[in-house]
Amino acid sequence: MVRRTTKRRLAVWTKMHMIRNQMIKRIPLDRIMAQGSRYALSRRFEPFVEQVSSGLALNLDQAGLLMPVLAKLPPNNSQHLHLIDGFKRYQWACRKGLSGIDVKILAQDFPDLKIATYLAHEHAGIISSTIAAKALFITFCSGLGLENEDLIEIILPAIGLPAQRSLLDKYRRIGALPQEVLSFCHEKSLSFKRCLNLTYHDRKLLAWLMGYRNALHLTATIFQELLDAFDEIMRRKEMSFHDLKDTQDISKILKDEALSASEKTARLRGMLRLLRQPTLTAINADLDKWRCQVEGGNQVLSIGWDRSLEYEHVEIRARITDMAQLEAVMEHLQSDRSLSAINKMLERLKA
Amino acid sequence: MSNVTSIQKTSSMRLTGISIEPDLGHEIGIELPLTGTVAIEKASFPKIKDYRAGKRHLHLDIKRGNLFHLCASLDPRYICCSTHVVAHVSNCPFECTYCFLQNYLTDATLTLVADTDAILKEVRQMIRQQPWRTFRVGTWELGDSLGNEFICMSAKRLVEGFSALGNAVLKLRTKGALVEPLLHADHKGRTVISWTVNPPQVVAMEEIGTASIEKRITAMAKAADAGYMIGLHFDPMLLFDGWKNAYKDLVQEIFSRIRTSQVCWISLGSLRFNPEMKKKIELNYPRSRITAQEMVLGDDNKFRYVRHVRVGMYRHLLRCLKDVGADRCLIYLCMERINVWRSLFKRPPETIGELDFMFARSLSERFPSLGLPEPELDLYLKAADSIYKPGLCTSRA
Numbered sequence: 001m002v003r004r005t006t007k008r009r010l011a012v013w014t015k016m017h018m019i020r021n022q023m024i025k026r027i028p029l030d031r032i033m034a035q036g037s038r039y040a041l042s043r044r045f046e047p048f049v050e051q052v053s054s055g056l057a058l059n060l061d062q063a064g065l066l067m068p069v070l071a072k073l074p075p076n077n078s079q080h081l082h083l084i085d086g087f088k089r090y091q092w093a094c095r096k097g098l099s100g101i102d103v104k105i106l107a108q109d110f111p112d113l114k115i116a117t118y119l120a121h122e123h124a125g126i127i128s129s130t131i132a133a134k135a136l137f138i139t140f141c142s143g144l145g146l147e148n149e150d151l152i153e154i155i156l157p158a159i160g161l162p163a164q165r166s167l168l169d170k171y172r173r174i175g176a177l178p179q180e181v182l183s184f185c186h187e188k189s190l191s192f193k194r195c196l197n198l199t200y201h202d203r204k205l206l207a208w209l210m211g212y213r214n215a216l217h218l219t220a221t222i223f224q225e226l227l228d229a230f231d232e233i234m235r236r237k238e239m240s241f242h243d244l245k246d247t248q249d250i251s252k253i254l255k256d257e258a259l260s261a262s263e264k265t266a267r268l269r270g271m272l273r274l275l276r277q278p279t280l281t282a283i284n285a286d287l288d289k290w291r292c293q294v295e296g297g298n299q300v301l302s303i304g305w306d307r308s309l310e311y312e313h314v315e316i317r318a319r320i321t322d323m324a325q326l327e328a329v330m331e332h333l334q335s336d337r338s339l340s341a342i343n344k345m346l347e348r349l350k351a
Numbered sequence: 352m353s354n355v356t357s358i359q360k361t362s363s364m365r366l367t368g369i370s371i372e373p374d375l376g377h378e379i380g381i382e383l384p385l386t387g388t389v390a391i392e393k394a395s396f397p398k399i400k401d402y403r404a405g406k407r408h409l410h411l412d413i414k415r416g417n418l419f420h421l422c423a424s425l426d427p428r429y430i431c432c433s434t435h436v437v438a439h440v441s442n443c444p445f446e447c448t449y450c451f452l453q454n455y456l457t458d459a460t461l462t463l464v465a466d467t468d469a470i471l472k473e474v475r476q477m478i479r480q481q482p483w484r485t486f487r488v489g490t491w492e493l494g495d496s497l498g499n500e501f502i503c504m505s506a507k508r509l510v511e512g513f514s515a516l517g518n519a520v521l522k523l524r525t526k527g528a529l530v531e532p533l534l535h536a537d538h539k540g541r542t543v544i545s546w547t548v549n550p551p552q553v554v555a556m557e558e559i560g561t562a563s564i565e566k567r568i569t570a571m572a573k574a575a576d577a578g579y580m581i582g583l584h585f586d587p588m589l590l591f592d593g594w595k596n597a598y599k600d601l602v603q604e605i606f607s608r609i610r611t612s613q614v615c616w617i618s619l620g621s622l623r624f625n626p627e628m629k630k631k632i633e634l635n636y637p638r639s640r641i642t643a644q645e646m647v648l649g650d651d652n653k654f655r656y657v658r659h660v661r662v663g664m665y666r667h668l669l670r671c672l673k674d675v676g677a678d679r680c681l682i683y684l685c686m687e688r689i690n691v692w693r694s695l696f697k698r699p700p701e702t703i704g705e706l707d708f709m710f711a712r713s714l715s716e717r718f719p720s721l722g723l724p725e726p727e728l729d730l731y732l733k734a735a736d737s738i739y740k741p742g743l744c745t746s747r748a
Contacts, residue, residue: 200634235643277645279657308647309658312690351662351694 704735
């Protein structure tokens with residue numbers, strides 16, 4: 001098995017040299033299919049990168065096209081070549097109004113596996129940059145119709161991943177995330193575990209929440225927290241996604257123009273916490289009220305408790321620098337108002 | 352005849368294969384005719400990784416190393432029952448959504464150490480070292496005590512083996528209803544058959560493949576009639592709409608068929624799982640809503656219902672038990688901190704050692720005919736102190 005895999009990998013890499021030795025022809029631009037090309041990897045990566053980097057455009061303006069683009073003859077007798085590599089150069093040529101460009105042409109029967117491997121090699125920088133990019137590339141390769149065995153044995157190692165079936169399945173799940181979520185994963189360089197966790201959420205929920213990306217202050221952690229909260233509330237209350245998003249309180253917060261993204265996010269999190277943890281929120285709110293009563297603006301005194309409510313004790317701390325402060329604290333704590341509030345706290349902490 | 356039919360059905364529904372370790376002798380007494388169409392082969396450990404596939408293949412194994420130890424879920428920060436276990440079963444033919452095994456087993460093969468003579472020999476050696484102690488020895492740590500009884504009468508052989516031990520009782524625990532193989536065993540009262548019980552709606556939704564509560568209670572009654580002590584485990588209690596009435600009805604149903612004098616102990620516990628388990632449950636059982644409740648993470652890294660909610664649940668169940676006179680049985684909490692105990696009991700045990708003593712005292716007082724050792728509190732406390740760090744149970748309460 002190992003020997004067979006090694007042989008197959010070797011064969012693919014050997015064939016890559018064949019790409020370099022293909023014939024070059026000047027082809028009219030209208031005979032090259034870029035947008036509709038089945039090899040349009042860069043189109044998939046468009047949300048991840050700038051269309052044409054200004055540096056490359058400047059170079060092309062100064063030196064012209066020095067390198068041919070790569071394209072493949074279509075499987076039918078269509079006149080249009082499928083562009084494989086050189087999309088930016090092609091776009092530049094179109095903008096410049098050139099009639100044709102040099103194209104390295106691959107034969108109709110040139111295997112897609114070798115093209116995918118070539119692209120993995122040529123675009124290793126972007127493909128290997130994040131988990132989301134790797135997932136997107138695997139989805140692209142799957143879209144070419146490559147066999148699972150080839151994906152596992154050739155493509156995964158080509159992008160620096162171990163050849164494991166389970167890993168392919170997981171990357172496929174990640175690759176199937178809504179495009180805007182995948183872009184978010186890429187931009188935030190989310191870990192494999194985080195990306196995979198996102199795949200367990202309702203796709204509609206993911207896309208809907210990501211739609212508020214500009215309206216909310218969404219870090220990776222907050223995004224996950226909101227998803228978990230929505231998911232839990234839907235399951236607990238047996239609500240559908242549509243019921244959830246139409247919930248008046250939620251849509252009111254999300255659509256409130258007067259709130260900044262941070263304020264909106266804070267309010268949404270607070271509301272979800274209340275829905276998710278009604279008992280904890282209610283009891284802690286009572287305790288907070290009495291805490292304020294005890295502290296009473298006293299700067300040296302702090303009152304605490306276990307907010308998960310597992311323990312029943314109240315912690316009373318005083319930060320003093322002289323004996324006078326201690327006396328003041330003792331007097332303050334022994335006031336009827338403080339004693340009453342502490343007593344209420346202790347009672348509330350009892351189950 | 353009707354029993355045999357149901358046994359055949361049960362076995363053929365669940366198992367797809369049985370393997371027997373080649374070194375295992377013929378004396379294990381497998382009831383081959385009862386296994387229907389299931390393929391049986393002499394083969395070494397198959398090591399099935401998939402949790403569900405593992406449940407469908409029973410491997411009868413030889414004893415490897417020591418199996419007798421203290422229950423692994425014991426945590427000195429909680430007042431635990433500190434039962435001993437013989438871990439001779441691994442994985443379970445049943446499939447409960449809340450089961451920790453789905454996140455615990457690296458080898459999911461349903462395995463049963465069928466060499467009961469070797470197990471009993473180890474138990475004898477261990478209990479001989481503390482003749483003053485009443486050992487409670489369970490066989491359910493990693494599976495169901497009676498889940499495989501229709502094929503391999505290992506529980507029956509353990510029951511008969513324990514009947515001759517002076518200072519130990521055997522604890523079998525099940526969610527099944529198959530007690531027939533045990534009804535005529537010579538148990539001499541030294542075995543407790545325990546059932547994990549939950550209202551029918553919980554059994555239907557969350558305890559896949561287990562016997563209905565009605566069947567469990569019927570089996571319970573048969574076991575009680577055969578002279579066995581009965582144990583009840585309301586654990587894990589689950590929150591759902593109508594939980595109060597459901598648990599009340601459950602208690603009334605059980606004690607309409609079983610006398611409280613036959614029940615030696617009752618445990619109460621609530622749903623708990625670690626964070627990794629939460630994800631596993633949601634993936635394995637997307638229809639289950641047990642993880643969608645309000646929960647907090649305890650310092651043993653387990654999610655539980657909020658303490659106020661848990662105490663409310665336990666208080667309600669205790670009231671139901673009292674209403675049927677079951678408060679005369681030893682009632683204890685599973686994996687709860689001392690402050691929860693104090694909220695519910697007038698004189699709760701302050702340490703793990705004290706609870707251990709309370710078990711021995713209860714058995715000795717309520718079932719004197721067993722002739723178990725007269726328990727001495729000091730001995731239990733000292734023994735517990737040598738194992739657990741004293742004070743940890745109460746210091747943060």
